[in-house]
Structures are given as structure tokens and as C-alpha cells.
Amino acid sequence: MDADKNTDSNAAAAAESKDDTDSFTKVKSKKTQKRKREQDGVGMDTEEPVAVKRPQFPPISGDRLRGPDQLHKIPVPAHRYTPLKENWMKIYTPIVEKLQLQVRFNLKTRNIELKTCKETEDISALTKAADFVKAFVLGFEVEDALALIRLDELFLESFDVTDVKPLKGDHLSRAIGRIAGKGGKTKFTIENVTKTRIVLADTKVHILGSFQNIKMARTAICNLILGSPPSKVYGNIRVVASRAAERF
Numbered sequence: 001m002d003a004d005k006n007t008d009s010n011a012a013a014a015a016e017s018k019d020d021t022d023s024f025t026k027v028k029s030k031k032t033q034k035r036k037r038e039q040d041g042v043g044m045d046t047e048e049p050v051a052v053k054r055p056q057f058p059p060i061s062g063d064r065l066r067g068p069d070q071l072h073k074i075p076v077p078a079h080r081y082t083p084l085k086e087n088w089m090k091i092y093t094p095i096v097e098k099l100q101l102q103v104r105f106n107l108k109t110r111n112i113e114l115k116t117c118k119e120t121e122d123i124s125a126l127t128k129a130a131d132f133v134k135a136f137v138l139g140f141e142v143e144d145a146l147a148l149i150r151l152d153e154l155f156l157e158s159f160d161v162t163d164v165k166p167l168k169g170d171h172l173s174r175a176i177g178r179i180a181g182k183g184g185k186t187k188f189t190i191e192n193v194t195k196t197r198i199v200l201a202d203t204k205v206h207i208l209g210s211f212q213n214i215k216m217a218r219t220a221i222c223n224l225i226l227g228s229p230p231s232k233v234y235g236n237i238r239v240v241a242s243r244a245a246e247r248f
Helices: 002-023 030-042 062-066 078-086 088-098 125-138 170-180 182-194 211-226 230-247
Strands: 071-075 102-106 111-115 155-160 197-201 204-209
Touching: 071 125, 078 088, 078 125, 088 102, 088 125, 111 125, 125 155, 155 211, 170 182, 170 197, 170 211, 182 197, 182 211, 182 230, 204 211, 211 230
Parallel strands: none
Antiparallel strands: 071 111, 102 111, 155 204, 197 204
16 A cells, blocks of 8 residues: 555656656757857848939029029218218219129119129128128228229227227217327328228227237227327237238
8 A cells, every 4th residue: 555655756756857847948048059159040031232312303593592682772971972972983883894793873762773684793792892892981092992893801899989999079089089190190000000991980999900900909999099199009909910920
């Protein structure tokens, strides 16, 4: 009896162990899996990359690129009517012949009107013409203002003497006198050293030139307004101008 019980228990334990071994699956090592993938990849056919075609758009016509005609108005103060009348042909010729724009002086509104047309080729022509006319209206000579049309790196800058220092009465007059100098000597010296053009109109100061040159001229004028003697200002701008010339 005891022998039969022992054989039955051994058989049951053997069956349970067999079931346990069946429930666990043997996991392959990672090295063998990696090696197998590499071997499978050796015989794999790689597809050639497909060439992507660039989209081709038809060129835009000049009329669509330019858009509708643009109009720009520049008001003319009363004290510039006579110079405008005397120099009208000098202003009219480069705007119409070189920039291919339409221009007229509106007697009712007292404005110079600039307009693009079909012949206008350059998109920036209207901006150049507006800067040219504005420079003349501010008081620059026509020959100096023409540089705004011929060259791209020229700018206009305007500021008031009272923006630098709030002066009134005789103090304001003395500051303007220091900028101009006796017979305009100080203003001419600053213009020649900094290669700019300066216009003094009442308390307004207008400077025409490149960015760096305008900066030098503005610094010199601000120093004169603040009370520095002209001799000191001359020395400072000469040093700055010589450094700029060596740099370039």
C-alpha cells in the first residue's frame, strides 16, 4: 500500500514539473538575435532614394509685381515756393527721366505729388524721389539732394536744438550761433571734416550723409549746443574722422 502511494505521488510530482517546464518559454539571447538580424540584412535589397522634383512656378509679370499705382505727397512750406519755382526743371528732370515717375505741384493743396506709372521699373524709385524732394524742401541744394537718387547709402536726419538741451531766449540764440560760427565757418568745417551737408533752419538742424558721417556730425553739433568751445569740437571730430579713414 505504501509503495503504491509513493509511486502515485512521484508520478503526480513529475507531471506538475512537466507542466511548469511547458509554461516557461526559452528566451534567446540578445547576441544571437542581433547576429541573426545582421545576417538577414545582408541579403536585403535596399531601394534607391527617389529624386524629389522642385516645384516650378511661372514668372510673375511686372504689372502684378508692382501692384497698383502709388501716390506720395510732400507738403511745401511757404518760404520754399520761390526756390521751388526757380529750380523746378532741375527737380523735374531726374524724377521723370531717370526714375520714370510722374510729378506735379498741386497749387490747391501746395503739395508736390509723386506717382508711379507703367514705365516705372524700380520698386524703390518712389522712395528715392520722395527723399530727394524732401531734402530740397528742407533747404538743401538740388545738387546735394541729387545724391539721394544716385547713391543708396545716404540718409536724412533732423532734430531740434531744444531736444538736446531745453534752451530759451538768448541762450538758444547763442547755441545756434555756436553751430553756425562767424560767417558759417563752424558749420562749413563740420561739413568738410565729416563729409556731410548741414542745414540750419531756425531751431531745426538737418543733416544729409551716410550713417557714420551723420553720427559724427550730430555728436559735434550736440557738443556745441551743450557749450563746448569750437576748437575742442574741431579736434574731437578730426580724431574720429582720421580713425574712421584708417579703419576703411
